[in-house]
Amino acid sequence: MGGFRAGDQVEVQIEEDGFRGSYYEATVVAPMENRGYYIEYKTLLTDDQKRLLREDVDETDIRPVPPEIKVSCxxxxxxxxxxxxxxxxxxxxxxRGFY
Structure with missing residues (x-):
């Protein structure tokens, strides 16, 4: 396993149509026994829009939150x-340029 623990802040890759190539911020709720994690997204909601979405994800679709890097150009x-x-x-x- 990647070594994430409950409470760790991560980013989760989503491969569904319309989301392919994107990563969404989440919190690890619990590691699972079979190469994965149960996570809760920070911005994605359930279909009824009443609570944050939770789901099982494979460890290959999860990465640590990268450090903040100040870039000027x-x-x-x-x-x-x-x-x-x-x-x-x-x-x-x-x-380069402004649009």
Whole structure:
């Protein structure tokens, strides 16, 4: 197992259509015996919108929260994670300038 414990802050990769390539912040509720974790998302809600979504995830879909890095500029072709729509999305800088 990846060594996460209950209470650890993590990010979970979602591979469903419309979410592919994104990571969402979550808290580990409990490690599971079979290569996974029971987690609670910080921003995703259940279908009835009444509570935070909890689910089992495989250890290959979970990563530690990366450290905050202060960056003042990016260059074309830099690989970045951008926070949008309540999740982190992997992207690439394609140009410089303001739009």
């Amino acid at each position: 990016f260059a074309p072709l830099d690989i970045v994670d951008a926070f949008d729509n309540d999740g982190w999305w992997v992207g690439k800088i394609t140009a």
